[in-house]
Amino acid sequence: MSAKENLQEDSGLPLYKTVRNRLVKELTQGTWKPGDMLPTEVQLAGNYGVSIGTIRQAILSLVREGRLTRTAGSGTFVARLDASRSFARFFRFRAASGTGAAPQIRFLGAEIVKDATVPAVTHLGLAEGATILLIRRVLMSEEAPVCLYRSYLPYELVSGLENEDFASDHLYSLIEKRCGLFVVKAEELLRAGLASQDEASILGIQEADPIIHIERTAQTYGGRVLEWRETVGRSDTFYYKISMP
Amino acid sequence: MSAKENLQEDSGLPLYKTVRNRLVKELTQGTWKPGDMLPTEVQLAGNYGVSIGTIRQAILSLVREGRLTRTAGSGTFVARLDASRSFARFFRFRAASGTGAAPQIRFLGAEIVKDATVPAVTHLGLAEGATILLIRRVLMSEEAPVCLYRSYLPYELVSGLENEDFASDHLYSLIEKRCGLFVVKAEELLRAGLASQDEASILGIQEADPIIHIERTAQTYGGRVLEWRETVGRSDTFYYKISMP
């Protein structure tokens, strides 16, 4: 199927890294999309004119980074950014009772802002006055609010999304299905702060109560910012947990 | 030097995992201590009666976990837990000026507490009334306090440590040198909170100002808790940053 295309660039880089860069390029360009199966090791080795061991070295480095998954007997696939890889695994919150009831999302509203200003446009990499989509949701645990989400998205990337049902935790699945865009990288920044009057009333606390404030920047292919999200969490029920190694 | 000792246990486990387990056993027993050089690949392959490729697979898995380090032309060594593996890589703080002056540690005092109570004994896995060592330090950036550290350690594990100079960021290096103990696992839990009067005066803020509160539990071999640490950070200069992937 694929024509043989020898790797030529030899800038002192190890062969397996050159192969790796080539694979990353295909992933970034979307030649293989999340869920797709890659050619087999033997095919890739033939295409690139290297040995299987070299191909394996390149593939395994991407598997370790979570960009590919492999199943013996089945194949090598492009990974999806799912719950196990998302920041959700860092969040925890105390339940009011001992029952492990699943958290619910309450949808507050989606709004098209035609004259967006800082800080949203700055973090989205847009010009002042650009159009953005603002989605507001609340994470509920056993009828009690835990944290508030404000998601800002470039409207040109997600037009039409405002008519969807956001009463689920999976904003990214929705964007994947409706817009064909995938989150490939994200970053979070945590700080302490005080609740504004608006935030306090939504979270059921007092104004100026302590809150945890998180800013997330989520990128899609090409370094394009797909979402800037502010999360405001109650200090009594919401916390963030990290383990090493 | 080492006699040849073939691996016999074949419980369906891949050969390289059996080799890996054998290496871990030597590391846990202290046959090779942090900083020591391991035998070469060829020697290990000969000792265990397997090929070099298999030895490499076992060694590289331990390198990825940070338990070994390798330098081409030099050798394979037992790793030390240094800054690049510690949680310090998640911390960031705004500098008062633009100059990238290195942060300094200010030592407030070390205290032997003979009748320790909760919550410290709980997190350290000790009985109420046990003796612990409390170390208090402040992280300074350009003469301004950024965060406050309170470290609680089981005194039976670190006796004598109270006479050391703690005016460096490397508490774990000190414990490694003086007590022969190594941190192999850690976990952090972040929350928002309000400064107590004591914390406010040390950090140079007002009582009830918002702060970020972090609890760290650090374990040594055998799941034994070596340190429970509370970090209290100013909300204006201290923040926590995480990236994926």
Add this chain to the structure above:
DNA sequence: CAGTGGTCTAGACCACTAT
């Protein structure tokens, strides 16, 4: 310089998956 890990090859056989 001798010795180390880093890279690369060209196979072999096996366990597992999907049909």
Add this chain to the structure above:
DNA sequence: TAGTGGTCTAGACCACTGT
């Protein structure tokens, strides 16, 4: 049953380290 990745071997040559 055919095809996949998982494991393992037995070398080769190179770049780098320390003396």
